Amino acid sequence: MTTTTAQLPKRADVPAEHQWKLEDIYPSQEAWNKEYQEVKTLLGDVQQYHGKLNDAAQLKACFELEDKISMLIERLYVYSNMRHHQDMADPTYQALSDKSKKLSVEVGEALSFITPEVLTLSEEQLKEFIANPDLADYKHTLEEMLRQKPHVLSKAEEALLAQVGNISQAPGTIFGMLNNADMKFPKIKNEKGEEVELTHGRYIQFLESRNREVRENAFKAMYATYSKQKNTLAATLSANVTKNLFYSKARKYPSALEASLYGDNIPKEVYTNLISTIHEHLPLLHRYMNLRKKLLGVNELHMYDLFTPLVDEFDMDVSYEEAKKTVKDALKPLGDDYLNVLQSGYDEGWIDVYENEGKRSGAYSWGAYGTHPYVLLNHKDNLNSMFTLAHEMGHALHSYYSDKEQKYRDAQYTIFLAEVASTLNEALLMDYMLKRTDDTKEKMYLLTYYADQFRTTVFRQTMFAEFEKIIHEKAEAGESFTPQLLSEIYYDLNKKYHGEGMVVDQDIEMEWARIPHFYTSFYVYKYATGFSAATSFAKQILEEGDPAVDRYLGFLKSGGSDFSINILKRAGVDMSSPEPIRQAMSVFEDLIEEMEKYAK
Template sequence: MGREKVETIERKDVPVENTWDIESMYENEETWEKDLLDVLKQAEEFKKHKGNISQSSEKLLNTLEDMGELYRKVSNVYSYASMKLDEDTRVSSSQALADRGLGAYVKIQEKTSFMVPEILQIDKKTLDTYLKENEGLQLYEHYLKNLLRKKDHTLSSQEENLLAQMEELANSPQQIYAMLNDADLKFPTIEDKNGADVEITQGNFIPLMESKDRDVREKAFKGFYNTYNSLKNTFAQSLNGNTKANIFNARVRKYNSAIEASLNENNIPIRVYENLLKSVHSNLDSMYKYMKIRKRALGLDKLHMYDLYTPIVKDVDFNISYDEGRDIIIKALQPLKDEYINVVKEGFSDRWIDVYENKGKKSGAYSGGTYDSKPFILTNYHDTLDSVFTVAHEMGHSIHSYFSKQKQPYVYSGYSIFLAEVASTANESLLLDYMLKNTNNDREKLYLLNHYLEQFRTTVFRQTMFAEFEKIIYEYAEKGGGLTADYLSQVYKELNEKYYGVDVEIDEEIAIEWARIPHFYYNFYVFQYATGFSAAVTLSQQILKEGDNAVQRYLNFLKSGSSDYPINVLKAAGVDMTIEEPVDNALKLFRQLVDEMDKLI
């Protein structure tokens, strides 16, 4: 009798109630096409502002309003096309749609590229006069002052136009990576613990790493990473191209480094990045102790990299359906009160979420959408505890977007990536607190405690390791070094040795893991997972201990969008990330939890 084969379903077989409602953005491609043509026409008309922006407060205001209308419409065009592709990255018509959507976005950047250099030609005295005399222009005061802050790094109108035209080329490495990683990469089939053949996918890799069967974990680990290793030179050139594009952009804008250029975009001091590395380095001994506990608890002579995700508590199995996960999340977020909870319920009932994995679907999870759309969520749900946390995480992002869009005008409706991970991780902290308080089973409590420690390991320690990897390879490339596959793998393996210590066998396969991390294409993004987690730990504790006052501060934070610099927005919520204290406090909690687990096992 042959073994049962577990296969991923096709998109057409996913129940509609488990898919996102992107038809609420565009009923069909014809309506999308109309918006595309309209926005390209408006982009051509935008040139009427060229050379006139500084002449009066009225002309400055008209330019800013037209600019906002352009980007608001093109973001709908681009986001819809991108999300349509993410449903099934194999579909050529969706690939073409996404390519045209990106092309339109780049065209808008090109057609509006003269605006900022012209605004920067207005002297401060004249700008102050314009702001005083024109009430409509006062809405843009923070936006304009933020532009002036970056004046030394803004080029001439002609140069900005050239850079805008190059944006599509600069995005090529990331697009190539996405196609290779999500559409073309084919992983082997292995035998699971029940004897069924399971094809390894991006979506089921972590669940396979959580398997209680060590043989399954090892086969999945080696099959997964050997696939990446077979294309290591292609992945290296892709990452190399992306890195060079960011370095080029930093240099032409007269920054000292790519990291300075990236962080300055949101007025984040470099010391925030450096403080994170310093704090984590000072607390690596607690990570080493946690690894010793894991090794002892699993009863292993050698702890391999494929042993890091399987739960330490083996006799507890959280098998949580999507509907059960939804109900748990709603209960867990009750400390945030009705205003927040009502939006959570709307998200679950109004088809914000694309729930399950299907063939060709983009891996991982994200929150997306535009000012005019629902704050959509893509996830690849498996009936695991991790999947429940992922939905809670992305719901945090989406509700942050919901409140920002509700309370802020378009120009301030977005929020910086520095703030993005705070709202999502605060949801996870509240979820964990709820689950710990609502089980009387000691084994389940130990399992959840382990899960929280894993949150720390993967979000603070691991993401900081990623951040250090980025810092090293950029500094190397900026000095003229070549980012070959061998170099990248050597650096990555050495960092794993540094972060995990002598009690973990750093398997050769893990050296290629850099090739599977899409965030390395996001230009110094990953450090914000660790800073965001640290801030979220502080805020969630304030919400649980202080109640209404802390909840109100938090809701104000969610509603602030980009109406102030992110450091200031977070400080008003109750966390100062310019000092080491928030990260140190989070790591102090990690140390305490490790000591607690040490006593229980």
């Protein structure tokens, strides 16, 4: 099927076998309308529980009503938005999507009294409820409320904090405006010698250029532009850190880092272990940098040489049918049950395959409890799209097993866990592809693709995580931020991570100013832990076989029925220890060794 922009098919012309079957959620618009009305009616029943949640029977009835409403609104919302994503220009589904969003806000407001009211109960009463067999289905919910209790304030204080909410978004909003709307970059010469304006989107394309002068000019122009705004950007990042300190003190946490980890109940050691274990393995990254220098054939490796491909573009033409088959073959180590579910996903309308006019870009896995998961793709017949299929089906099967094995409350897994299932599939696919080919060019292309994932997802994100930790600790110690201090901290980290074997250009000291993730504080470490956990699982599955597969399927079936760290630990990956990161690093070392053989 063609995917060139000029000839994109209209949605109505997409063959049924390439479309997802949203009729599995609602067979008709009437069915959607009926459930919409049902939610409206049920919202009227919520009032009767106000002020009554100190009684086990009333609490159970209220939780059951909350579950019923939440499940229905989830289904209404997911369906209307997936219909909208098929063709964003279709006004019918634009309106339906808006309608479900408005109802979702109404639901949120109507149910918002439940948690604060339960938290006014004494610790003893909460513990009685946790032990009450009639409330067994809500044990984890109540345990979580008890855990949060010390950090929930009085009604008046909570109301005040809620009002501060809009102000607290200001640093991120201001950064977004400055970065996306007001920042203007100069023109530079592209590979053909034409003057082209530098933009965020073009920057990575320029850094991937074969022409070193283009790379260097883009790099210098990018950071010179940020440097001109350094005082404003330092003030914006500083305001974001101040906001985090305010919330952590207001809610009585020992530090901003611990406040951020508390929601997912992640011990501080998971974060600090990641940094210290990556420090142990920095010589591997330095070795990869030396290999990159050798493969590029340059005397000095610069920061602007890190994204250019190490081998000539290897065009792998992979049709969708071939991608499905290869992914299934690669996932054989996960056993027949997993493969049968995967095949059902292929055959039974889970996947929306190709691009069409007006379709949302990118890829995702989504769905609602009580129906099978769905995957949106914009498949191009290439290697990248095959990895995207493996990745998104990893999410989809995680949701399938969670929903099948867990009640509604306990099925939803955290972001901390989400990337494990998707990345594991990619790791198994990569292992399969590498073992299957004898073509030196293909092998080298795959090895560099994988090695760069380690560099960008594990090392680079850990460096970001370390930068966030340092600046918050400095703020907690009473230091104030100047652009010079931020640049100095950031430059020193780049020197430490990239090693003596390369030139760490001074311009890179301004990179802190352009990372949007620093406004979603203490988040990036999840990329590195997720990738490490998945790599560790993949290694165990390939080496141990069935026992490791059983543990892994147990992980998929656990959903969110326990705290993330416990779910992983039961499955054989203890993220509070350095072991999974060390296992991931041993895989990275094997990759480098293999690449070094071909580089001779």
